[in-house]
Amino acid sequence: MHTTKKLLFFQLLSSVCLLSCHSKQENKEPKKSPPPVVDVMIAQPQAVSNIIEANGTVVANEFVELHPEATGRITYLNVPEGKYITKGTVIARINSADLEANLNKSKAALKLAQDYVDRLKPLLAVQGVNQADYDAAANTVISTEADIQYTQALIDKTVVCAPFDGVVGLRQVSLGAYVSNTDVIATMQQVNNLKMDFTLPEEYGKYISTGSTVQVTLDAIGDTVKHKAAIIAIEPQANTVTRNLKVRTILQDKTKANPGAFAKVYLARGGSKQSIVVPTNCIIPSDINKQLILVKNGNAQFTNVTTGMRLQGNVEITKGVEAGDTVIVTGVLFAKDKKPVHVRRTLALDSLGN
Known part of the structure; x- marks a missing residue:
């Protein structure tokens, strides 16, 4: 009898434990989150x-950075910042004293060699000198003339001139500075005929062609009037990153704007x-x-x-x-x-x- 009571007690305890574990497992089941x-x-x-919009940038008709071709000290500097100058205006000179001295030396040697040839020429006519001696003297004249041309070319490289008519930018060097061909003296831009570059997805390439026109507005001058720009060139290769085509136009109505200004381009693509x-x-x-x-x-x-x-x-x-x-x-x-x-x-x- 006592053994039977113990057995019933253990069976009851086991049932309670199983129910408790089952309840805990049910509580551990995750609740489903509602749909978003x-x-x-x-x-x-x-x-x-039917209007395609694109972003563009105003660019100068001509643009150049003025670098000296020779290395040396600046002895003359003429950079009228923001002013209009004509082609050929001397902007800077590099010290060329050594080259000038060498040029004078070569000119003196040329005169001496030419005089010697002039004396040998009559003698050659009467066979008073052999042909080899005369040819050597004549070759000295030719060689000296070549030296003069080479030295003059080096002197020309010490002079920086305006390559075209345009407006000079800000001066980047000072008089007396030692410069090389990597230094920028100033910039020049031709702004009387402005160009404008813009990019366009290549899928719209069929709507543009050289000679056609687009309309442009310039935010910088606050002008809502749409100006005309003629397409003068299209980059044949699309950008490998953006897959866009680059198009160059020229503004037709002498629009006043600064190179680098933002422009909005409007292109008609049909009905x-x-x-x-x-x-x-x-x-x-x-x-x-x-x-x-x-x-x-x-x-x-x-x-x-x-x-x-x-x-x-x-x-x-x-x-x-x-x-x-x-x-x-x-x-x-x-x-x-x-x-x-x-x-x-x-x-x-x-x-x-x-």
Whole structure:
């Protein structure tokens, strides 16, 4: 009897322990987190403008950094900062005293050699001197003349002149400074005919050609008038990083602006069309492709897309999304592929702000 009571006690204790362990295991089971809350829009064709916008930079018609070709001390300096000068104006001279002395020495040697040839020439006619001696004297004259030309070329390199008509920039050196060919004395720019460079995605290359015109606005001068610029050249190779084409134009109406100023370019690409447009911040970029997140049967679905024209705050989708698709516009960072999402509301494109 006593043994039976002990057995019942141990069975009861075991049951309590098992129930306690089972209860703890149930408490340890993780609770499922609710699906992320997102806002969506219904993809619908929108009217897309036929104007392509691009950013450009005003550049001078001609630009040069003035470097000395010779190394030495500056003995003359004429840099009228911000002033217009003509081609050939002497801007700087490098000390050339040693070269001038060598030039004078060569000129004296030339005169002596020429006099000797002049004396030998009559004697050669009467065979008073052999041909070899006369040829040696004549060769001395030619060699000395070559030395003079070489020394004169070195002297010419000590003079820095304006290569074209233009405006001189700020002076970078002082009189008496020791300079080499790596030092910049000043800059020169020709600003009477301004150019403008801009970049354009290569997919729009079919809309531009040499000789065609684009419209330009210059923010620096606060002018809202659109100026005309003619395309004079197109870089044949696209940038390997951005895949953009570089285009050079020349402003046609003598527009006044500083080289380096920002410009906005407007390029017509033909008739307007209807395209699906989504907010730019919906796009998930990567090194390989671009993606949008659609909602299919209550689940998020990552979809590869191809983008087209960029608008103000929006971007055109040319491939990957069909009319009527549900596109996630907020909560993009929390959505996971093929996982449920909770749609809070459906927004219109206009309400999302540009």
